[in-house]
Amino acid sequence: MVKIAFSSPFAQKDEPKKDAAEALVADKDPEIATHGNENSSGRCLLTLLGLAFILAGVVVGGACIYKYFMPKHKVYRGEMCYFENENQDRALEPYFLPIAEEADIREDDNIAIIDVPVPKFSDSDPAAIVHDFDRLLTAYLDLQLGNCYVIPLNTSIVMPPRNLMDLFAKLATGSYLPQTYLVREEMVVTEEIDNVSDLGIFIYQLCVGKETFRLQRRDQRAGLQKRSAENCPTIRHFENSFVVETKICHQ
Numbered sequence: 001m002v003k004i005a006f007s008s009p010f011a012q013k014d015e016p017k018k019d020a021a022e023a024l025v026a027d028k029d030p031e032i033a034t035h036g037n038e039n040s041s042g043r044c045l046l047t048l049l050g051l052a053f054i055l056a057g058v059v060v061g062g063a064c065i066y067k068y069f070m071p072k073h074k075v076y077r078g079e080m081c082y083f084e085n086e087n088q089d090r091a092l093e094p095y096f097l098p099i100a101e102e103a104d105i106r107e108d109d110n111i112a113i114i115d116v117p118v119p120k121f122s123d124s125d126p127a128a129i130v131h132d133f134d135r136l137l138t139a140y141l142d143l144q145l146g147n148c149y150v151i152p153l154n155t156s157i158v159m160p161p162r163n164l165m166d167l168f169a170k171l172a173t174g175s176y177l178p179q180t181y182l183v184r185e186e187m188v189v190t191e192e193i194d195n196v197s198d199l200g201i202f203i204y205q206l207c208v209g210k211e212t213f214r215l216q217r218r219d220q221r222a223g224l225q226k227r228s229a230e231n232c233p234t235i236r237h238f239e240n241s242f243v244v245e246t247k248i249c250h251q
Helices: 009-069 160-171 202-208
Strands: 075-083 097-106 109-114 127-132 137-144 149-153 181-194 212-217 232-236 243-249
Touching: 075 160, 097 160, 097 232, 109 160, 109 232, 127 202, 127 232, 137 160, 137 202, 149 181, 149 202
Parallel strands: 075 181, 149 212, 181 243
Antiparallel strands: 075 097, 097 109, 109 127, 127 137, 137 149, 181 212, 232 243
8 A cells, every 4th residue: 555645835835934034044143243243332432432521521620610719829918007197296196097908919920919998097099009010000990980090100119029029928927017107199190091902911901991091290399289179089008118198180
């Protein structure tokens, strides 16, 4: 008896499909591995770039904080007591008035910046003063009037930066409180300055946007008759071992 075996057509079709699937998987495996390596490298690169940006931000931010919040120059504070009465010989018990200042002295720039606060015991005006030893100019900013005044630097009154630093260093200790005298000087306005950019960067920063006038020293004898009719604000300050009263008069 002859047996006839029938092969299922579905079995024959499943085998090619299985082979094709295995071949497809075998073909895709290298690509999957390659893409996986590329993705891993990309993530590492992005992580490194992110860390670099964070580090750069920390460095730049620290530099900005140091630049804008740390003091560039040491600011000195000093106080003196001065005798105001002109006729000292007749005063049995002289009365000394205190005066305080803050000084930003920049020896490298050859500049002294003096801040005169509102006085407690006199009618003088608060002011900011710049002494430019390179340009030999002094600028007064009357903080009460808002006007700026420029005059040639008087080196017989104003100490150079190194000597000023020594003076304020002694005053800052509090153990050195000299009792000194008052020197008066009188200035008169001669003309208005339209352009302050030629006066140096420090005086420019002090006077820009403000009415600025040029001063000259007045002959005391010639100005005696005009004093009562003029409005002459005063600024009391010290850049030496004595106190100076600067009177500024408009003609």
